[in-house]
């Protein structure tokens with residue numbers, strides 16, 4: 001696709017969100033990414049991450065690459081991948097096909113999980129990920145789950161960060177205690193902890209503890225991996241109706257208002273746009289309380 005068509009489509013997708021995003025995020029730690037109107041969250045090392053990204057679990061093959069290209073086309077600038085998803089190659093290919101500059105897209109990947117790894121294994125796995133992505137750095141590299149010799153792995157992550165090959169480093173599925181240990185013992189704290197978080201699993205205390213450590217909270221499975229009890233929940237649907245929004249949009253908006261980075265996945269273009277169109281409305285305190293009561 002020609003670049004001009006691409007930009008026009010991107011602006012169309014993000015245009016409605018732009019005013020809302022600018023007006024709603026007066027907090028100086030959040031700035032508006034003008035191109036797609038998704039505000040940035042500023043991580044503890046100063047790196048900016050778009051607060052809403054595109055999840056890619058189960059996004060594979062030719063259809064998968066087309067889905068990631070569509071996500072970039074409609075305005076996503078943050079892609080969440082993992083060695084475990086076996087899709088780093090199509091993430092890299094989609095970014096190149098988009099016509100965007102590398103630095104315009106925030107790319108996360110994760111150390112292959114389940115491996116009884118140490119720091120040396122982590123460095124080898126990281127090199128494999130870069131090769132699959134065909135990139136010379138990632139924006140965020142995460143330990144997918146707390147397996148193996150975590151301290152040796154984190155030391156390797158700190159070295160990758162020092163070398164500029166991982167602009168930010170973090171963890172996933174970690175207990176707060178383990179995050180606290182890394183914060184105490186290493187020169188570089190995890191930038192974030194990516195954890196399961198949705199209306200039925202709200203992680204309020206975990207987020208409060210991570211906040212105290214200066215570590216951001218990132219939600220995976222914001223819809224409980226498409227759980228209809230969540231997506232068709234009466235309270236969420238009713239709240240959405242007041243604003244002309246779906247339950248899915250209410251969930252993502254609730255997360256953003258809690259200052260949580262989120263990475264919904266969908267293979268469908270219309271839902272990609274739906275999930276992105278959450279910056280032109282705000283939930284009231286009462287709405288937030290009603291959603292909190294679902295937890």
Ligand SMILES: NC(=O)c1ccc[n+]([C@@H]2O[C@H](COP(=O)([O-])OP(=O)(O)OC[C@H]3O[C@@H](n4cnc5c(N)ncnc54)[C@H](OP(=O)(O)O)[C@@H]3O)[C@@H](O)[C@H]2O)c1
Nearest residue numbers: 055056057172220221222223224225226248264265266267
């Ligand atoms: N760190 C970890 O251990 C970990 C674990 C799990 C996930 N993750 C990451 O988090 C991302 C998101 O989590 P997830 O993939 O488990 O699931 P999710 O984002 O909670 O839900 C995805 C499901 O919801 C459906 N969906 C998406 N948007 C919708 C909408 N607007 N209305 C109705 N249905 C909608 C999708 O169906 P369609 O595709 O048919 O639209 C899909 O079945 C993953 O892709 C991955 O990047 C990380």
